Amino acid sequence: MKQLGRIAALAGFAVAVYLVWREHPATTWRLMRDAGFGLVLAAIVHILPMWANAWDWRTLIRPAERPSLLTMLKVVWIRESVNGLLPVARVGGEIVSFRLLGRAGVRPATALGSLVVDVQLTLISQLLYAFLACAYVLHYSTSSAARPIETLLWSIGAAVPILVIFSLVQHARPFERLARVLNQATSGKLLALVGKSVRIDQAVKLIWRRRGVVLRYLFIWQTIQCAGFALEIWIALRVLGAEPTFAQACVIEALIQVVSSIAFLVPANLGVQEGGFVLIGSLFGFDAPTCLALAGARRIRDLLFYVPGLVAWQLAEYVKPRESQSGAAAASWNGAERSAGK
Numbered sequence: 001m002k003q004l005g006r007i008a009a010l011a012g013f014a015v016a017v018y019l020v021w022r023e024h025p026a027t028t029w030r031l032m033r034d035a036g037f038g039l040v041l042a043a044i045v046h047i048l049p050m051w052a053n054a055w056d057w058r059t060l061i062r063p064a065e066r067p068s069l070l071t072m073l074k075v076v077w078i079r080e081s082v083n084g085l086l087p088v089a090r091v092g093g094e095i096v097s098f099r100l101l102g103r104a105g106v107r108p109a110t111a112l113g114s115l116v117v118d119v120q121l122t123l124i125s126q127l128l129y130a131f132l133a134c135a136y137v138l139h140y141s142t143s144s145a146a147r148p149i150e151t152l153l154w155s156i157g158a159a160v161p162i163l164v165i166f167s168l169v170q171h172a173r174p175f176e177r178l179a180r181v182l183n184q185a186t187s188g189k190l191l192a193l194v195g196k197s198v199r200i201d202q203a204v205k206l207i208w209r210r211r212g213v214v215l216r217y218l219f220i221w222q223t224i225q226c227a228g229f230a231l232e233i234w235i236a237l238r239v240l241g242a243e244p245t246f247a248q249a250c251v252i253e254a255l256i257q258v259v260s261s262i263a264f265l266v267p268a269n270l271g272v273q274e275g276g277f278v279l280i281g282s283l284f285g286f287d288a289p290t291c292l293a294l295a296g297a298r299r300i301r302d303l304l305f306y307v308p309g310l311v312a313w314q315l316a317e318y319v320k321p322r323e324s325q326s327g328a329a330a331a332s333w334n335g336a337e338r339s340a341g342k
Contacts, residue, residue, distance in 0.1 A: 014271065031240050031293040038239025042232050043301035049228030050076050050305075056221030059213050060114040067104040075100045078316065081309025084302060090261075094119065096313060103319065113203025121214065125222035126257050133254035136247065137283055229253045236297040240290050248284050255280050273298060 032039060054072040061067070067075075075097050083093035094115055101111035208214060227250070234249035244252075256276050263272040274295040281291035 027289040028292045028296065031289060032296050034241070035236075035239040035293070035297075039236060039297045039300050040304070042236040042239065042297055043304045045228065045232045045235060046301050046305055048231065049225040050080070052221050052225040052228060056217045056225070057114065057118045059217065059221075060117055060207050061101075061106060062110055065106045065110050067101070067106065071104050074312065074316075075104075077305065077309050078313045081306040082313060084306045085310060100316060103316070109199035109203045112200050113207055116200075116204050117207045117214075121217050121222070123261075125218055125226070126254075126261060128218075129222075129226055129250075129254040130258045133251040136251050137255075226250065226253060229257075232297075232301070233294065236294050237286070237290070240293050240297075242286055242290055244284065244286075252277070252280050252284075 054076045058072045079093035079097040082096050083090050086092055098111055230250040230253045233252050234246050237244045259276040260269050266272050277291040277295045278288050
């Protein structure tokens with residue numbers, strides 16, 4: 001997987017360099033230079049979607065174990081940083097955040113359950129907003145410009161049954177069933193794992209039964225999160241000299257999220273992000289240098305947030321788990337570590 005990630009990163013970097021070189025790098029650089037601090041301001045706005053993600057994810061955790069909003073914001077920050085810059089196929093951040101939640105005093109089953117549902121609901125919301133974005137483009141664009149969107153719409157439609165099956169499987173005790181199979185294959189040596197897996201399945205089910213929390217997550221907090229991402233794009237395009245509407249910024253963000261999710265194997269979306277912005281931006285009449293400068297604005301955001309986030313992750317690994325949490329939670333994590341050691 002590491003070798004595949006490196007190959008994807010090199011290929012993506014080559015694509016990004018080619019796109020910039022083809023559209024005259026001096027033009028793209030001039031646009032970014034003239035925008036100046038405006039691009040930094042657009043990057044700072046990223047705090048808004050991070051805060052919304054921290055809040056909605058926090059609501060999925062039981063009140064008795066729920067970390068503070070500041071702690072959840074740190075977990076979201078580090079998770080995005082790991083997934084955004086490292087060749088971990090968008091799963092390394094989830095593993096790191098699972099460990100960080102444990103250090104904050106959240107029980108393993110609760111932490112993993114909230115993480116599973118958070119990923120599920122995020123994917124569902126991405127598909128919903130992508131459908132709306134495609135409908136917007138198909139309504140306002142010419143027939144020739146809409147052809148790539150029609151292809152993307154069919155791709156999204158093909159992913160819906162997979163996502164529905166994935167969500168339904170969670171109600172069939174998947175963790176417990178897998179643990180029992182592994183336990184039988186190891187002649188009963190993983191019996192403790194079966195009990196832990198049962199608790200994870202129960203945690204996932206309990207979250208899905210809290211319909212008010214799930215609906216608020218999908219239609220309120222995810223909307224705020226998407227609006228925050230779109231605000232980044234809107235500000236960046238404005239300071240780059242374009243005149244987008246906020247609706248166009250929302251559509252660009254929704255579609256670039258889908259493209260990034262499809263190309264999850266490419267570290268930092270190298271090349272994918274640049275090509276995606278050029279293709280999607282052209283649907284609204286934005287020229288290639290402006291779209292490439294917009295992709296550059298996203299790279300500025302990565303430098304401002306994700307590089308420090310990786311440093312914060314390394315520092316967090318040396319911080320002892322919070323002492324004020326209940327002894328049961330600490331014992332649960334210690335027991336999990338001892339089982340893994342065996």
